[in-house]
Amino acid sequence: MLEMQQEMRKVAKELLESGEATVVIGWEKGALPYQTSPVLIRSAEETEKLVWDEYCQQNLSNYLIDFVYSDEKVAIFAKGCDTRAFNRLVQDKRIKAEQFTVIGVPCPGMKDRKQAAKGVADVPLAKACQECRYPNPVYANRTLGQPVTPRATAPDYSDVEAIEAMSADEKAKFWQEQYSKCIRCYACRNVCPACNCTNCIFDQSKSGWQSKDINASENQFYGITRAFHVAGRCIECGQCDMVCPSDVPIMLMNKKAKKDLDQLFGQYDAGLETESLIPLGRYDVNDPEEFM
Amino acid sequence: MSNNPVEKTENFEPKILVFACNWCTYAGADLAGVSRLQYPPNVRVLRVPCSCRVNPQFVVRAFQRGIDGVLVAGCHPGDCHYTTGNYYTRRRFLLMTRMLEYVGIDSGRFQTRWISGSEGPKFQEVVTEMTEIIRQLGPNQKLRDDVTIEMQDFEEEAVNE
Ligand code: SF4
Ligand code: SF4
Ligand code: SF4
Numbered sequence: 001m002l003e004m005q006q007e008m009r010k011v012a013k014e015l016l017e018s019g020e021a022t023v024v025i026g027w028e029k030g031a032l033p034y035q036t037s038p039v040l041i042r043s044a045e046e047t048e049k050l051v052w053d054e055y056c057q058q059n060l061s062n063y064l065i066d067f068v069y070s071d072e073k074v075a076i077f078a079k080g081c082d083t084r085a086f087n088r089l090v091q092d093k094r095i096k097a098e099q100f101t102v103i104g105v106p107c108p109g110m111k112d113r114k115q116a117a118k119g120v121a122d123v124p125l126a127k128a129c130q131e132c133r134y135p136n137p138v139y140a141n142r143t144l145g146q147p148v149t150p151r152a153t154a155p156d157y158s159d160v161e162a163i164e165a166m167s168a169d170e171k172a173k174f175w176q177e178q179y180s181k182c183i184r185c186y187a188c189r190n191v192c193p194a195c196n197c198t199n200c201i202f203d204q205s206k207s208g209w210q211s212k213d214i215n216a217s218e219n220q221f222y223g224i225t226r227a228f229h230v231a232g233r234c235i236e237c238g239q240c241d242m243v244c245p246s247d248v249p250i251m252l253m254n255k256k257a258k259k260d261l262d263q264l265f266g267q268y269d270a271g272l273e274t275e276s277l278i279p280l281g282r283y284d285v286n287d288p289e290e291f292m
Numbered sequence: 293m294s295n296n297p298v299e300k301t302e303n304f305e306p307k308i309l310v311f312a313c314n315w316c317t318y319a320g321a322d323l324a325g326v327s328r329l330q331y332p333p334n335v336r337v338l339r340v341p342c343s344c345r346v347n348p349q350f351v352v353r354a355f356q357r358g359i360d361g362v363l364v365a366g367c368h369p370g371d372c373h374y375t376t377g378n379y380y381t382r383r384r385f386l387l388m389t390r391m392l393e394y395v396g397i398d399s400g401r402f403q404t405r406w407i408s409g410s411e412g413p414k415f416q417e418v419v420t421e422m423t424e425i426i427r428q429l430g431p432n433q434k435l436r437d438d439v440t441i442e443m444q445d446f447e448e449e450a451v452n453e
């Protein structure tokens with residue numbers, strides 16, 4: 001990884017010195033070993049700040065939205081999931097691909113910083129990374145290093161199936177318990193590349209959609225609604241789980257939606273390209289019929 | 293016993309919300325009425341311009357506010373007044389039905405059906421059947437904003453049956 005880090009610094013420096021980019025988005029080291037956070041680099045000297053280590057899980061592509069109306073020339077480092085996020089944003093017409101320089105970085109898998117924060121000795125890979133099928137950039141202007149072998153070839157739905165196997169009452173109890181922990185900080189939404197709406201329903205407090213009450217019922221309204229909104233758009237980056245301060249198993253909802261959509265309408269992995277319509281944005285007259 | 297306001301009692305009458313498409317199901321319900329077909333007074337019909345007007349969030353909100361069952365009904369695929377609306381309805385609610393069951397809504401409490409303007413008897417049949425299913429299930433406790441489910445409630449019920 002050190003080698004790659006050197007390479008990244010070098011590339012960033014070149015881009016900034018040549019004027020090809022006026023700002024480079026990458027990662028820098030935080031205060032603690034398991035903290036690596038996004039950073040904007042604007043000068044050649046600053047490129048020394050750039051790091052590439054096993055905690056670079058944060059998805060950078062969402063930051064591009066802030067540059068849509070700016071004259072700055074932006075270059076961005078992107079792992080497999082960042083490039084899927086990039087494609088999602090293009091597909092949703094939030095950004096234009098041509099505006100940005102994407103430097104792909106094949107990803108060896110990032111560690112679970114929540115486990116690290118708990119002081120676990122042998123920190124495992126983040127769950128999303130263990131299940132990752134696209135560690136290599138699916139879109140890039142140029143890619144550094146060598147492609148890596150994906151850690152998974154098929155989605156793992158064993159956790160979803162465990163919930164499905166419960167009785168209706170057990171499910172209700174389980175989710176009520178999970179969502180009573182939610183404090184509706186909306187961090188899961190803010191970090192999410194599928195949640196890129198200019199005007200999110202949860203920010204429209206006067207519309208009456210979502211009350212300000214924090215209770216299991218309202219929180220579940222939030223959880224179900226968000227899962228439905230990102231259905232077919234979620235790129236399975238696992239950022240939502242990672243930022244949740246209350247350990248709500250958010251991915252368990254998103255994965256359920258993905259599993260069912262795939263089963264019903266054929267497999268669709270979001271963010272691999274930008275041309276297709278998402279499953280809930282199209283239809284087929286031969287869709288399964290259960291409502292006769 | 294708990295102090296939940298939704299104990300199943302002998303004279304429990306389910307509250308059922310029907311989202312009826314203006315062009316077919318609403319006419320079908322009307323036909324059931326003028327043909328003097330008896331159907332349970334438990335249904336509240338809410339007319340919508342097309343079945344695809346029904347945002348899945350409406351359904352969650354209905355359960356939150358104390359509805360015991362929700363039916364979304366529209367024109368048969370191919371017959372939508374807006375040509376393709378109900379194809380989207382179908383996709384959406386194929387997924388939503390599964391998501392709702394996943395969070396614990398009993399199967400049968402949420403249904404989507406195609407009922408045309410000439411299917412008065414089908415309307416009668418569907419809402420009668422649904423009322424019976426929900427009468428058996430008892431009041432909905434899941435997702436409700438005035439209820440905190442306690443596991444015991446379920447266990448007691450299971451023992452009583
Ligand atoms: S990050 Fe967690 S606590 Fe915050 S809104 Fe999302 S689910 Fe709730
Ligand atoms: S819902 Fe979670 S896993 Fe899916 S794209 Fe958003 S942050 Fe990533
Ligand atoms: S929760 Fe829904 S409305 Fe809000 S940003 Fe996400 S997708 Fe958009």
Ligand code: FES
Pocket residue numbers: 313314315316341342343344366367371372373374377378
């Ligand atoms: S008009 Fe009846 S479903 Fe669209």
